Amino acid sequence: MNVHLVDQAAFDAVDTCVRHLASIVATSSLKAKIWRRYPNGAERHYAYACLERSSALGIIMRGGTPDITMRQHSLTKKERKAIASYLHRALRKALAHTWPTVRLVRSMALDETLYSSFVIERPGKEHPGKTPKRRQYVQVIGPRPRERITIPLSGVSRVSGNIRVVLDEGSTRAFIHVAYEIQPLPGPATGPDVAIDWGITEVCTDDSGIKHGASYGAILKRATEQRKRTGQVRNKLWAITKKDAGSKRAKRIAKYNLGTKKQARRRARTQAALQTVAGAAIKEVIYGEGNRTRARGKVPQLPAHRPRRVIVEDLAQLRGKAKSKKISRLCSSWARSENEERMAVHAYIGRSDVRVVSAAYTSQTCPDPHYGYVSQDNRSGDWFHCRNPYWECNRQGDADHVAAVNLKTRINDPEIHRFTPHIEVKKILDARFVCRRESRTKGGDASPASRGQRDATSTSGAQGASVDGAATAHGRTSIPRRSDPDVGGGTTTDLHRVRSIWRGPGRLSSARAKTKGVPSVPLQKFTEKQ
Template identity: 35%
Template sequence: MTRTVKWLSGPLNTGKWAAVLAIATAYSLQKDAFLRTLARTVRWADLDNPRAFRKRDKASRVNCWTLPVHLYDRALFDAVETMRRWILAAIAQTHIEGKLFRMFEGRQRRYAFWLLRKFVRIGAVLRGEAPEPQFAIALAERQAVVRLLRRLLRKALGKAPRVHLRRSFALDNTLYRFFTHQGKPYLSIASLVPGQRIVIPLKGFPVPAVTGNVRVVIDPLQHTVAIHVPIPVRVKTLPERREPVVVGLDAGVTEVFADSRGHFYGEGFGLVLDRLSAQTTTQGAERNRLYAAAKTLAASSRPEDRQKAGRIRRYNLGRMKLDARRARGQAEVKRRISEALREVLRSRPDVLVMEDLSRMRGRTKSRHLSRVVSRWMRANLKERAEFLAQAGGSRLETVNAAYTSQECPQCDYVHHNNREGDRFHCQRCHFTGHADTVGAVNVARRYTHPELWERIRVFTPKEDVLKILREIFERQKARCT
């Protein structure tokens, strides 16, 4: 298991900066050429086997930008990975798997998910073909699945990715070398001129021995680069237990988490989100006012008004400070989430159970809450949870969290009146508790309860979830009477 850390350089002189910029430009142009080739769905078999793509490309290689051979190969593999991420992100963000799960059953559902397992099959679907699997399914059933899946994919994918910013390039271990001279770290990388290397001075202390691929990201404003270096992470080993310790987590906007044991983590998180939301609202209103003034002045016939409009756009509507302020806010949100997750993992649970966060998008009842939740979502909570849980030796499971805040953990009664704000009060058995901890308990039950785990999947519609919960409640009620 590895993590990526940034290693910053000092300012580069004119010659080194021009050489690094030339590499980034040539690499980006070559990668863009590969992306144009891979945009055709008939070439998507290469996404499943990039080594075969590289081997076949050797015979007809046209290196228009005089890249070193290994850097040329890195551009090829980088383009393949970009295409893969583009396709997988489109499928995940538009919830295509959930829609297929609801639309089909039995063999058709199996066939739909079989199509999504290989990029060559996805490309065939986009061309209107219906690949034949190894299991039995009629042609008419295959074509029905392909028609729906093709429509969903075409709507989700949009335009194929291209390289718009020439600011980074990847290097394998034959193209770089870290070394120290008089106690200071340096990075030596291959240039476009055969036999010549570019020596980049680095800040800080030497990192441990680096192997594998690294990425160089350039900063055009500061004339510096950042080296993204993979560093191995030591994974902790949990003690052996007779029964696994399962902890449910409920993510909130007043604190980061509440768990199924009644603990709260990251208290004060809501104040940070409120402050960032208010800051965004105030800055947005002020910038809108200035933008309207600049637009009015630019349309004026007086030269001094048009000059004033230019000054407003140049000195008051820039994005450098705005982007830096937003980056600081997002970094603070991410830091608080990481701290809360580390607190949860100090108890060393075997399994962490969280709600499926990928479906929590869209507007809420208030603009303020929508903005707050948007900040919260952009912090990449799921990615941080996966990384820290794995590093801590725990396993992360996601469940469908529909009605977890309205279900009584004692009698299984589900009603929207059970929750009012942060207070939970069951309308049937009068059980009371904090709504977030009750939600965390129910999130954990979705994993530990065999029937709930079997019947309620992540893609199960909330209407079906409610039917299942009411069915279980009525069965429990009849058993008690």
């Protein structure tokens, strides 16, 4: 066997192991654990540097201590050894005695000695002033000596350096992957910072309220619904083949009705459409009004068009069961990792800095710096409505826009960092709201609750809650209380009974209503006092 081919296979094996370690680091939240374990910046920096270097990971897995030079930080040998020991334990626990295994081989890596590329002019009538038709071919090494396999290419491009030959799923076409060095645009980005909130109905929404890639959700929904209907029909056919296993009917169904070629083509078209929409949306965010190409009719690209920093939310911990099967299907088809990688590539080209911040409670927090009220009642679907029970804030708008505005403020937040647990984030936001409420109360702007007043309804219909002695730091956590209902002829004692057993919209508790002697009727039939 060719020695160069053996070397490339060894490089592939090492690359597979490195990718496996990188996936383990991402899925085990090791960076977040390091951030919480080491408050010292020098220790944290050394641990992160070890994770970014494959050679350092190899030394750690062998029980050694990597010697990494840090200009701004200095650690003793004992401190480095303690950090390396912790990383060794964490990696061994995350690996859980597993190692990557290549199950499907559809590609091979080749260096310049294992292939050759040439171009042949295709025969035909030459037209004056036009470039003659040409066809490019790549000859790769074969199983027999001095007999290479010729692969025709659909276009003409530069093929040099190390390449990778990849077969498609049906093994009917071969693709030549060539690595190019990306050249960033001249001049650093000088535009204003931009914060984006990733979404499913659209690719992202920035802090200005602009939705980029609005057709993303329609394509995703159409594909998931089609896959659902196809799966329901195929399940019935599978049941028939399982019931009548071995019969001619079952064999015909398995041959003509349970194939995967059409599904694969449909899935490829959907992925291509999603990639097109996502790529255009991300370019709108990075390059702004200008275009990085030199095609005619395009606005010239200027550094002021590109944002200096792009602030995105951390979705690495987005796991768990969805609220419904429909949402689960959408989330499973949502290529958020691919969009994040595409964002990183275009940010490098545009020379913009990508900053990742915590996404906890960004769509449930009022973006007004004078209030900052946070509650799950503030968001209902894609709509945000501040339900501040102390002041008539009544801020309304798109929930994704609100989240993007809050993400932009998180970049300079000294208390909330990327790996801050969501429970701690909630405590910090509640404490800030309490401080604002106390300062407004001391300044003479007392809330209705402090004056003992009942609920106040704004002109736009937003209702606040009268919080008695049971007010919490973050205000109400349920639907606001209303005025005492008039049940017609009831005494004051009866009204207090009704208020004590009221649980929000819906019906009164039947058991408690019978105990108190109050009929169980819908709340909509109550008439409030004027």
